[in-house]
Amino acid sequence: DTAxxxxxxxxxxxxxxxxxxxxxQNLGHDTMYWYKQDSKKFLKIMFSYNxxxxxxxxxxxxxxxPKSPDKAHLxxxxxxxxxxxxxxxxxxxxxxxxxxxxxxFGSGTQLSVL
Amino acid sequence: xxxxxxxxxxxxxxxxxxxxxxxxxxxxxxxxFFWYRQYSGKSPELIMSIYSNGDKEDGRFTAQLNKASQYVxxxxxxxxxxxxxxxxxxxxxxxxxxxxxFFGTGTRLTVxx
Numbered sequence: 001d002t003a004x005x006x007x008x009x010x011x012x013x014x015x016x017x018x019x020x021x022x023x024x025q026n027l028g029h030d031t032m033y034w035y036k037q038d039s040k041k042f043l044k045i046m047f048s049y050n051x052x053x054x055x056x057x058x059x060x061x062x063x064x065x066p067k068s069p070d071k072a073h074l075x076x077x078x079x080x081x082x083x084x085x086x087x088x089x090x091x092x093x094x095x096x097x098x099x100x101x102x103x104x105f106g107s108g109t110q111l112s113v114l
Numbered sequence: 115x116x117x118x119x120x121x122x123x124x125x126x127x128x129x130x131x132x133x134x135x136x137x138x139x140x141x142x143x144x145x146x147f148f149w150y151r152q153y154s155g156k157s158p159e160l161i162m163s164i165y166s167n168g169d170k171e172d173g174r175f176t177a178q179l180n181k182a183s184q185y186v187x188x189x190x191x192x193x194x195x196x197x198x199x200x201x202x203x204x205x206x207x208x209x210x211x212x213x214x215x216f217f218g219t220g221t222r223l224t225v226x227x
Contacts, residue, residue, distance in 0.1 A: 040122070040219055041122075041152075041200055041202070041219050041220040041222075042217070042219045042220075043158065043202060043217040043220075044217070045214055045215070045216075048214070056214060090157055090158075097213055098213060100206060100213040100214060100215050101146055101148060101160075101163060101206060101215070102160050102163075103158075103160065103215065105157035105158055105159070106157060107156070107157050108156075108157055
């Protein structure tokens with residue numbers, strides 16, 4: 001069983017479209033994250049949720065809206081996609097907010113905006 | 115100024131050699147440091163953590179920490195082709211009142227058979 005699963009793995013879309021990425025973890029963790037990795041491999045936190053509550057929101061454009069229906073799921077919706085949004089988006093989870101040291105990552109979603 | 119800096123490489127070493135990966139960080143108050151390995155097209159995975167000055171060994175891997183110099187390194191002994199990957203240094207800090215990991219841009223390591 002995959003611990004942290006995210007879909008889709010690849011997402012190719014046109015500028016201006018709206019798209020969503022879904023993430024689910026079956027580890028029983030309390031805390032989930034969205035990270036963005038650019039073409040230079042720089043991995044940066046976007047959002048963090050603990051038990052469905054937003055705890056980190058790192059100066060991300062408000063076109064990005066995370067949603068956590070329960071603590072096992074954290075989805076990412078992106079409105080009005082721009083070329084600069086092209087990147088790999090990783091979902092991750094940790095035991096709790098203090099367990100950020102050991103992150104379990106999903107396999108990533110490669111987003112290409114044309 | 116980036117919070118965590120690494121030489122992006124690529125770093126090439128022959129099989130069996132020692133690979134040395136370096137990382138510096140800007141926040142003097144940081145207490146926890148990590149190395150993640152990321153194979154091409156895959157997700158990062160935690161391979162080492164270190165919290166105190168000095169060395170920490172785990173198999174062929176040794177993490178070294180010098181808080182006074184704000185420097186963390188990872189040594190890989192007897193390098194194998196399977197070690198070829200990007201190695202990400204990460205430092206635990208605080209962001210908006212919550213724990214957060216700040217990553218470097220990674221060093222790409224190639225082990226030549």
